[in-house]
Amino acid sequence: MKILIVKDYDEMSKKAANMVASQIILKPESVIGLATGDTPKGMYRQLVKLYKDGYVDFKNVKTFNLDEYYGLEKDNPQSYNYYMMENLFKHVNIKRENINIPNGMAEDLEIECEEYEKKIEELGGIDLQVLGIGRNGHIGFNEPDLKFEAKTHLVRLDEDTIKANSRFFNSIEEVPTMAISMGIKTIMNARKIILLASGKEKAEAIYKTVNGKITPKVPASVLQLHPDVTLIIDKEAASLL
Ligand code: GLP
Numbered sequence: 001m002k003i004l005i006v007k008d009y010d011e012m013s014k015k016a017a018n019m020v021a022s023q024i025i026l027k028p029e030s031v032i033g034l035a036t037g038d039t040p041k042g043m044y045r046q047l048v049k050l051y052k053d054g055y056v057d058f059k060n061v062k063t064f065n066l067d068e069y070y071g072l073e074k075d076n077p078q079s080y081n082y083y084m085m086e087n088l089f090k091h092v093n094i095k096r097e098n099i100n101i102p103n104g105m106a107e108d109l110e111i112e113c114e115e116y117e118k119k120i121e122e123l124g125g126i127d128l129q130v131l132g133i134g135r136n137g138h139i140g141f142n143e144p145d146l147k148f149e150a151k152t153h154l155v156r157l158d159e160d161t162i163k164a165n166s167r168f169f170n171s172i173e174e175v176p177t178m179a180i181s182m183g184i185k186t187i188m189n190a191r192k193i194i195l196l197a198s199g200k201e202k203a204e205a206i207y208k209t210v211n212g213k214i215t216p217k218v219p220a221s222v223l224q225l226h227p228d229v230t231l232i233i234d235k236e237a238a239s240l241l
Contacts, residue, residue, distance in 0.1 A: 001210065001223065002230040005238045009198045013042025015232050016130065016196050020047060021056040023128045023192070029060040031120070033129035033187070034088075035140075036065065036080045039196050040132060044087040051092045058094040062123055064116075065101040066131070066140035066187070070154065070178035072104050078168055079104065102152065102180035113152040113180060120186065129190035133197050136160050137205045137218035141181035144217045150185035154178060184222055193229045195220070197237040206233055207240040 006012050020043070024030050034040075050056045065080055072079040081101050089099060100119060106112035120126060131139050138144065141155045149155075157165075157177055166172040187193070197206050209220040210231070216222075223229045 001226075003210065003238070003241070004230060004232045005241075006232060006234055008234050009042055012196055012198055012232050012234050013040075013046050016040070016043040016194055017046030017050060019194055019230070019232075020128065020130065021050050024056050024058070024061055027127060028057060029062070030127045031062045031064065031123050031125065033126040033182070033190055034063050034065050034084065035130045035132045035196075036067070036083050037132045039198055040130060041087055043130070043196065047088065048091040058092040060098075061094055062098040063094065063100060064120055064126060064182070066129075067155075067179050067181040068102040068104040069176040070104045070109075070180060071176050074103075074105070078174070104176075104180060106180075109154050109180065113154070116152045116180075116182075117186065120189075126186075126190035128192045128194070129187055131187070131193060131195040131220075133195060133202060133205050133209065133220050134161055135164060135201055135205055137208055137220045139184075139187060139195075139220045139223075141179040142184055142187075142219040144219060146216060148184040148216045148219070148222060151183040152180065152186055153183055155181050184216075184219065188222065188226055191228065193223065193226055195223065195229065195231050195233075197231070197233045199234070200236045200239065202233075202237040203240045206231070206237050210241060 068080045074081040143158045208218045214221045
């Protein structure tokens with residue numbers, strides 16, 4: 001595990017965007033795994049800037065998002081689909097057919113999950129996966145559990161996650177209680193992973209990710225077993241290391 005401790009959110013965002021951009025420059029048809037939440041917003045802003053300045057071209061890039069809420073329409077402003085459009089996709093030249101986000105409204109969720117996995121495989125696997133981290137150590141929506149869930153699956157969200165994510169909704173009752181998420185194996189199969197974290201409230205999760213026992217109770221701890229993970233974290237998130 002490589003750990004890059006940076007000054008603040010801004011530096012974290014720039015470093016992360018540069019890593020994604022260099023992946024795309026080296027391999028223009030890269031398959032990139034993307035994350036949502038507040039943490040990667042600055043990285044997306046930087047990527048849009050790099051695109052507008054002509055440094056990076058999304059023409060042949062393919063993307064797979066980590067997760068999506070169950071039961072939200074694509075155009076619902078709280079959906080991750082909407083988030084991705086607003087924060088990245090509508091500002092760059094990515095082709096719509098190259099964007100993959102789990103469909104939270106799928107009639108048959110089992111088929112939806114299977115097909116998502118199949119598509120990742122068909123496109124040759126994920127070259128670079130971007131991750132955030134939940135306060136409870138979740139990655140994607142893989143919540144603390146008794147076992148690691150391997151593949152894309154339907155998840156019941158933890159109280160803590162629902163509470164944390166309620167800041168994006170009008171009330172806590174509006175937060176979906178379920179989501180579709182890539183599994184731990186899906187994430188671990190990525191050739192390269194970068195995990196971003198900023199702020200004190202992530203410090204404990206980062207400590208456990210780096211120094212803790214590898215356990216499904218802290219899903220991100222499994223990253224200790226991945227051969228190419230870089231943590232890009234600011235001083236506050238690194239404060240317990
Ligand atoms: C959500 C997402 C995760 C994200 C996490 C942290 O629950 N499913 O992918 O990493 O929250 O979010 P934030 O970056 O807003 O703290």
